[in-house]
Amino acid sequence: xxxxxxLYLVLDPVQCGGxxxxxxxxxxxxxxxxxxxxxxxxxxxxxxxxxxxxxxLPITRQFAVPLIxxxxxxxxxxxxxDGVHIGQKDLPPEVARKLLGPRALIGLSVADEREVxxxxxxxxxxxxxxxxxxxxxxxxxxxxxxxxIEGVAALCARSLHPTVAIGGIQLSNAxxxxxxxxxxxxxxxxxxKAADPRLAAQQLRAENSRTS
Amino acid sequence: xxxxxxLYLVLDPVQCGGxxxxxxxxxxxxxxxxxxxxxxxxxxxxxxxxxxxxxxLPITRQFAVPLIxxxxxxxxxxxxxDGVHIGQKDLPPEVARKLLGPRALIGLSVADEREVxxxxxxxxxxxxxxxxxxxxxxxxxxxxxxxxIEGVAALCARSLHPTVAIGGIQLSNAxxxxxxxxxxxxxxxxxxKAADPRLAAQQLRAENSRTS
Numbered sequence: 279x280x281x282x283x284x285l286y287l288v289l290d291p292v293q294c295g296g297x298x299x300x301x302x303x304x305x306x307x308x309x310x311x312x313x314x315x316x317x318x319x320x321x322x323x324x325x326x327x328x329x330x331x332x333x334x335l336p337i338t339r340q341f342a343v344p345l346i347x348x349x350x351x352x353x354x355x356x357x358x359x360d361g362v363h364i365g366q367k368d369l370p371p372e373v374a375r376k377l378l379g380p381r382a383l384i385g386l387s388v389a390d391e392r393e394v395x396x397x398x399x400x401x402x403x404x405x406x407x408x409x410x411x412x413x414x415x416x417x418x419x420x421x422x423x424x425x426x427i428e429g430v431a432a433l434c435a436r437s438l439h440p441t442v443a444i445g446g447i448q449l450s451n452a453x454x455x456x457x458x459x460x461x462x463x464x465x466x467x468x469x470x471k472a473a474d475p476r477l478a479a480q481q482l483r484a485e486n487s488r489t490s
Numbered sequence: 491x492x493x494x495x496x497l498y499l500v501l502d503p504v505q506c507g508g509x510x511x512x513x514x515x516x517x518x519x520x521x522x523x524x525x526x527x528x529x530x531x532x533x534x535x536x537x538x539x540x541x542x543x544x545x546x547l548p549i550t551r552q553f554a555v556p557l558i559x560x561x562x563x564x565x566x567x568x569x570x571x572d573g574v575h576i577g578q579k580d581l582p583p584e585v586a587r588k589l590l591g592p593r594a595l596i597g598l599s600v601a602d603e604r605e606v607x608x609x610x611x612x613x614x615x616x617x618x619x620x621x622x623x624x625x626x627x628x629x630x631x632x633x634x635x636x637x638x639i640e641g642v643a644a645l646c647a648r649s650l651h652p653t654v655a656i657g658g659i660q661l662s663n664a665x666x667x668x669x670x671x672x673x674x675x676x677x678x679x680x681x682x683k684a685a686d687p688r689l690a691a692q693q694l695r696a697e698n699s700r701t702s
Contacts (some may be wrong), residue, residue, distance in 0.1 A: 323579030324561070349536070352563035356585045373568045384566030 279344045279360045281383055281405055282313040283442040283462030285483050289334075291319050292469045297330050302476045304334055306339040310479025312469070313462070314426075319349035322387040322434050331357040338471075344383050344442075351377050363408065366393060371403045385442075388433060389422045398438045399480070408464065411445025414453055421445060431458035449478065452485040462486070491556045491572045493653040494525040495674030497695050500560075501546075503531050505682040509542050518547055520553040522691025524681070525674070528575050528597075532561035543569040544634055556595050563589050573597070575620065580607060583615045597654075600645060601634045609651045620676065621645045623657025627678075632658060636664045643670035663688065663691055664697040665673055674698070 287307050302313060313337050315431060317331055331345065344360035347353050349368045354361065359405040361383030362374055374384050387408045388394050392423040397407050414424045424445065425433065434441045443460035448468045455463055463486060471476035494559050499519050506512040516527060525665055527550050531545055543557065543565060550557040553588065556572035559565050561580045562702045573595030586596050599620045600606050626636045637645065656676035659694065667675055675698060677692055684690035 281539060284688070290576070323577075325579050327578075329579060350562075350564065352581060352585075352589060355564070356581055366537075367537050369536045369540060369564060369568055373540070377567055441526045458602055 279284040279340055279383065280342070281344065281425055281440065283361055283440055284313045284481060284486060285311060285440050286316065286444070286464035287312040287461050287469050287479070288318050288444070288464055288466045290470055291317075291326075291330060293467060294359065300330055301333055301337065303470055305337055305475075307469050307478035308337065309459075310469075310476040312479050314344050314346065314389070315345040315356060316348055317359075317429045318363075318463075318466075320348075324350060324353055326477070327353045328356050332413055335359065340410070346383060346385065354378060354382070361405070363387070369396075371400055375403050378423070384446045387444075389425070391433065391436060394433050394436045398436075400439075404439060406442060406461070407437050407438040408444050409437070409441050409460060410443055410464075413441050413446030413451065413463045415446035427454055427458050430455070430460065434458055434460050449481050449485060452482055453488070456486065456488075491595065492554070492591075493556065495618055495652055495672075496525045496698060497523055497691060498526045498528065498654050498656070498674050498676035498693070499524040499681050500528045500530050500656070500676055500678045502678055502682055503529075503538075504533055505540060505679060509538070509545070512542055513549065515543055515682055517549055518686075518688040519681050519691045520549065520555060522681075522688040523695035524555065524691050526556050526558065527625040528560055528676075529571075530575075530678075536562060536565055537563045540568050543571055547571065548578060558597065566590060568593070572693060573617070573625075574598070581607075583612055587615050599617065599656075600649070601637070603645065603648060606645050606648045610648075612651075614653060618652040618654060619649050619675070620656050621649070621653050621672060622655055622676075624655050624670070625658025625663065627658035639666055639670050642667070642672065646670055646672050662691050665700070666693055668698065668700075 291300040294303045319350045329424040345360045347359045363385040365387045385406045411421045429478045440461040444464035469475045469478050505510040506515045558573045559571045575597040577599045595617045597618045598616045621632045652673040654674040655672035660680045681690050
């Protein structure tokens with residue numbers, strides 16, 4: 279499936295009001311222009327992940343947008359998702375590639391120069407890197423220290439892979455993040471918690487494609 | 491691999507003092523007569539699971555004892571473990587069987603009559619059920635209410651699958667648990683926290699095979 283990182287929605291069902299709320303927000307966000315969706319439900323058991331991912335897939339497929347599963351390769355295999363996003367402490371990229379096959383989209387989180395330098399020689403083992411956190415964020419309390427715009431810019435320039443900036447990105451700061459020249463921006467609460475997720479996605483898309 | 495539930499060690503690396511401690515305790519417990527080992531590290535990220543499981547496998551293989559991975563089918567696939575143990579909220583048994591194939595050992599936790607009745611028609615989709623908790627236990631704070639000996643006896647009698655009793659079993663009460671007639675007993679701290687894990691396993695084996 280085509281990889282377009284422009285506007286990357288990390289869907290946290292706890293922030294979206296559960297299973298049904300997540301489906302509604304995903305639908306609205308896709309209508310608003312989200313180009314890739316990741317399911318991340320660290321507080322949920324896997325049976326609930328599987329149920330939600332299985333219900334999300336027909337929606338994301340309708341928009342020809344990939345659905346990525348955070349961390350759990352087994353959930354991705356079980357539902358036939360389009361790929362996984364893994365952190366530095368999750369199963370390694372080569373394991374993910376082996377289990378998911380050559381067509382899966384695999385993303386890897388990087389938070390410093392060393393992690394970018396380790397990711398660069400991986401070549402097609404991974405499809406993109408998530409660079410962050412840009413700003414401090416309450417969404418992920420175990421995240422490393424914020425990189426800031428300059429830090430993200432340095433890592434994006436250093437990376438040989440497509441990049442998506444993540445961590446505390448809201449409509450109000452998305453324009454600044456563009457200065458770091460990432461391939462795209464990832465948001466959680468900016469859409470999941472928006473009064474109108476469709477409009478929020480539209481505005482983020484517009485902000486993202488505006489000439490700075 | 492042959493399934494013998496007689497003395498089932500649930501290896502929690504946090505209780506065992508980490509990676510190296512877990513390997514030492516597993517080795518000693520296997521020398522003492524443990525017949526099956528499950529790795530369960532709910533506080534750990536998967537890269538650490540994979541590293542420990544990969545180092546455990548040569549040890550369990552030496553004793554021709556299966557190594558089972560709790561919950562994470564992807565970790566089991568990645569290291570080539572002998573099977574998985576899943577709870578009622580983990581990926582369903584049919585998914586585990588599909589991903590792991592016909593030779594994998596698959597265990598399912600059951601805590602009441604309904605869960606046993608749901609498990610019975612699964613036939614060879616699963617290999618055994620874990621019945622518990624027998625007693626209240628601090629090891630698993632999210633466990634359901636203790637079944638007691640009578641409760642475990644009723645569920646073991648009701649199950650069409652081989653059974654292993656779990657939850658708060660120590661050397662001091664293992665003799666009582668026998669009265670519930672499970673196929674075996676599972677322990678965590680009784681071995682992981684024992685001053686001499688080899689001796690603890692030997693004593694539990696002896697208690698288990700003693701005529702009541």
